[in-house]
Amino acid sequence: MNARAWISLYGLLIRTSVRSRMQYKFNFVLSTLLAALIQISEFLMVAIVLYKFGAIKGWSLYEIGYLYAVMTLAKTLYRTFADEVHHLEKYLVNGELDGLLIRPLPVLLTLMPQSFRIMLGEVLQGGFVLYWALSGMMQSGQVGWTSVPLTLFIIFTGAIILFSIGLATATLGFWTTRISELQNITEDAARTAAQYPLTLYPKWMSGLLLTLIPVGLVNYLPSLYILRGEMGPWVLALTAGAAVLCLVLSLLFWRLGLTKYQSTGS
Amino acid sequence: MLYFTLASKAYARNLQYRGAHMVHNLASASFGFMYACLWIGLGQDHSLGEYGTQGMVSYIAFNQAALWVTTFLTNGLGIPLSVRTGHISLDLMRPVHLFSHLMAREWGQIAYQFVYKSIPIYVLYYFVFQLHFPGSLTDVVCAAAALAGAAYLSICMNFLIGASALWTTESSWLYWGNYAMSNLLAGFFIPLEWLPDWLERIAWLSPYPYLLYVPTRLYLGYGGGSLLWGTLLWCVLMTLVCLMATALLRQKVEVQGG
Numbered sequence: 001m002n003a004r005a006w007i008s009l010y011g012l013l014i015r016t017s018v019r020s021r022m023q024y025k026f027n028f029v030l031s032t033l034l035a036a037l038i039q040i041s042e043f044l045m046v047a048i049v050l051y052k053f054g055a056i057k058g059w060s061l062y063e064i065g066y067l068y069a070v071m072t073l074a075k076t077l078y079r080t081f082a083d084e085v086h087h088l089e090k091y092l093v094n095g096e097l098d099g100l101l102i103r104p105l106p107v108l109l110t111l112m113p114q115s116f117r118i119m120l121g122e123v124l125q126g127g128f129v130l131y132w133a134l135s136g137m138m139q140s141g142q143v144g145w146t147s148v149p150l151t152l153f154i155i156f157t158g159a160i161i162l163f164s165i166g167l168a169t170a171t172l173g174f175w176t177t178r179i180s181e182l183q184n185i186t187e188d189a190a191r192t193a194a195q196y197p198l199t200l201y202p203k204w205m206s207g208l209l210l211t212l213i214p215v216g217l218v219n220y221l222p223s224l225y226i227l228r229g230e231m232g233p234w235v236l237a238l239t240a241g242a243a244v245l246c247l248v249l250s251l252l253f254w255r256l257g258l259t260k261y262q263s264t265g266s
Numbered sequence: 267m268l269y270f271t272l273a274s275k276a277y278a279r280n281l282q283y284r285g286a287h288m289v290h291n292l293a294s295a296s297f298g299f300m301y302a303c304l305w306i307g308l309g310q311d312h313s314l315g316e317y318g319t320q321g322m323v324s325y326i327a328f329n330q331a332a333l334w335v336t337t338f339l340t341n342g343l344g345i346p347l348s349v350r351t352g353h354i355s356l357d358l359m360r361p362v363h364l365f366s367h368l369m370a371r372e373w374g375q376i377a378y379q380f381v382y383k384s385i386p387i388y389v390l391y392y393f394v395f396q397l398h399f400p401g402s403l404t405d406v407v408c409a410a411a412a413l414a415g416a417a418y419l420s421i422c423m424n425f426l427i428g429a430s431a432l433w434t435t436e437s438s439w440l441y442w443g444n445y446a447m448s449n450l451l452a453g454f455f456i457p458l459e460w461l462p463d464w465l466e467r468i469a470w471l472s473p474y475p476y477l478l479y480v481p482t483r484l485y486l487g488y489g490g491g492s493l494l495w496g497t498l499l500w501c502v503l504m505t506l507v508c509l510m511a512t513a514l515l516r517q518k519v520e521v522q523g524g
Contacts, residue, residue, distance in 0.1 A: 027436040034439040038446040044465075045455055052460050053312045178286065184293040193300045200307035205300075 006109060010247050013113035021115075023215040032127070036121030043068065043125065046195055053163070056090050059197045062136040063227055069130035072149065074158030077121040077190060082163055084114045088170040089179050095264035107258060108167075108251075143227060150226050150236065157243040158218035160190070163244035165213060171257035190215045268362065269370035276374025280382070286380055298330030301455055302395060314494075316456070321486065324398065328482050329454050335376055335381040336416040336477045337448055341441045343368040343421070345428025354432075355519060362517075365508050367466050368428075369421050376417050394481035400487050408494065409485035415497035416477045422504035429511045432518045447472075453479030473500040 021028055046068050050061050060069075079086065091097040091111070100110045130151065137143045169186045173179040194215040198206035211215040216238050223234040280287070298344040302323045305477060309319030314451045345368070348354045357364055388426060391397060400406055422445060449464075451474035458466050458479050469475055485487035 024435065027434055030434055031436045031439045034436075034443040037443050041446040041450040044450055047460055048465075049308070049455055052456070053308060053464060057311065058309065061332075119399075136444060181286075181290045183289075185296050189297045189300050192297075193304075201300075203302045205303060221469040 006105065007083055009105065010109060010113055013110070017116040032080075032118075035119065036125070039072075039122055039125050043072075050208060057197050057199050062142075063132035063223070064196065065129050066137070066151075067197070067223060068233075069133060069221045070155055070158060070223070071191060071195055071215075072122060072126035073130065073155045074139050074218050076126060077155065077159035078162040078166065078253045079122075080117055080119050081160040082112045082166065083117045084111050085163070085170050086116075086183065088173055092177050092179075093264070094174050095183045097261060098263050101261075108254065125154065137227065142196050144176055147226050150222075151257050153227070153236065154219070154222040154239060157222075157240050160243040161214055161246050162187075164243070164250035164256075165190070167213070167250040168253055171254045173254055174257035174260045184254065186213050194218060194220055214242060214246065269366065272367065272370040273374035274486065277378045278374075278490070280375065280378040280450050283304075284382060288386070289387050291390075294330065294333070294383070295390050298387070298391065299394070301330070302326045302391075302475045315460070316488070318420055319485075320398075324486060325457065325482055326455070327388065327395060327397055329478050329487050331384040331388040331391070332388070332413060332416070332478055332481055333454070334379040335413055336420050336481070337445060337452075339372060339420050339424045340375055341424070342428025342431060342437055343372055343424045345349050345425070345439045346431035349431045357514060358519060364512050365425060368425060372421050372424070373417075376421075378417055384409045400485055402487070402514050404491070405484060408489075408491045409481050411494055412481035412484050412497055413474070415494070415501055416481055418501050419497070419504055422501075422508050425508050426511055432515055432520075448474050448477055450484060451475065452477040453482070473504065476500055 024126065026123060044063065050056070050064055054061070056064060071233050076094045082093075085108075088111070091100070091117065097107070100107050103110050112171075134143065134147060138145075139145075143162070170179060172182060176182070190206055193209055195207075198209055198216050198220050206216065210221065222236055222239050224230040225233065271344070273338055303312065305322040305326060306319055308314070309322065314322050345354065348357055360367060400409070424441070427437055427440045427444060451458075451469040452474055453469075453475060458469055458475055461469065480489065480493045480497060484491070484493065
């Protein structure tokens with residue numbers, strides 16, 4: 001099978017997943033509304049801190065809105081296509097991965113489209129905050145039009161980084177079976193931390209968020225260049241390079257992990 | 267006696283997973299740690315009102331530990347699962363009321379989580395952040411009463427979330443929606459008086475502040491015991507709602523063959 005056939009098959013699997021979801025329209029509407037509610041309350045937590053204290057560590061309201069929006073959109077992109085990677089635990093606990101292993105496709109490619117999520121609420125909200133932050137900074141002359149393609153670029157590289165972190169965490173499940181606790185740290189806590197400028201944290205913690213769990217590379221580091229002109233354009237190249245490196249490493253790790261998979265008896 | 271047995275069985279069942287739960291505690295503690303770092307960072311440039319930096323760290327630490335008593339309960343008290351398996355019809359046939367039966371089981375769960383999650387997390391923070399214990403015994407007693415009330419309120423909320431599983435397959439979203447609301451309106455991360463005026467007013471119209479904000483204020487010695495009346499009022503109201511929901515649920519239940 002060549003790559004084109006894989007992609008068209010991937011598209012077919014996604015369409016199937018969407019259609020199956022649409023069989024229960026009320027459930028779809030309810031889950032979309034509640035996802036939006038969760039998203040809004042998450043944003044309000046950040047917004048209220050800003051409303052109360054104004055600038056944080058020299059970062060303005062717009063700049064922190066930007067950090068938040070980039071992180072939200074990158075996460076949305078990752079979760080739209082690879083939500084099941086985040087939910088690998090249920091496949092490991094119930095032994096459901098067996099069914100995917102016997103298909104004539106790479107396991108990851110069959111796993112990912114199992115549940116294609118339409119995250120309209122997150123896209124709208126992240127897009128709105130991004131629009132607000134960027135247009136505010138454009139009016140004050142802080143950034144120019146070039147920031148728009150650069151932002152789209154870092155959302156894309158950010159999604160790859162978040163996917164890699166998610167995949168590496170999920171892969172550990174081949175040894176530990178249960179991964180939700182670990183995901184709490186590497187995905188949820190780390191992502192929440194990176195919604196604020198990393199200078200807010202103790203040195204060792206911001207170091208950790210730039211290296212071992214590199215969520216800081218999703219939004220904080222590239223923003224230093226895009227918004228503030230600090231360092232140089234090489235930061236973006238570094239981000240892209242890091243994203244590719246993370247992806248390769250996590251895929252290699254995934255391949256190793258798969259060989260350790262043990263099914264469950266019934 | 268039956269209720270006590272149900273609760274103690276739920277407690278004993280959890281004992282099997284003590285090791286895994288200790289790992290989980292590290293995850294939970296790291297979340298709180300991150301929030302505390304945020305407030306420490308903010309406290310360097312801003313004044314943090316009546317709390318001060320150390321006060322805000324104590325606030326976050328107590329909240330994070332209290333989450334295991336007042337927020338992280340069994341999703342829908344396990345009703346969604348028993349709806350899916352059809353077990354719900356058996357549960358409804360039992361000679362005990364569904365609400366009190368599930369509640370007794372959940373109290374066992376809460377007791378376990380208090381001993382093996384809340385306390386270890388708080389002890390960890392006590393050493394990491396050099397926290398202070400409250401000055402007076404009254405504060406501790408009031409906070410304990412408020413926490414017990416909060417746990418009961420949370421049981422009621424989860425019962426209602428669980429009951430919704432008879433109408434929708436997506437009730438787990440309600441669980442997370444409820445969690446998100448409680449993050450915001452219960453004052454988990456930000457004390458309620460710092461919310462915008464309109465949001466603070468909305469919060470006080472809901473039972474959420476009694477889940478975390480009130481117990482924490484009492485623990486830190488900021489609130490008077492009169493806040494407990496609010497807890498009591500909401501407990502009574504929520505009990506009535508749960509009883510009504512059970513009556514509705516009885517008429518809705520469908521058993522699918524298989």
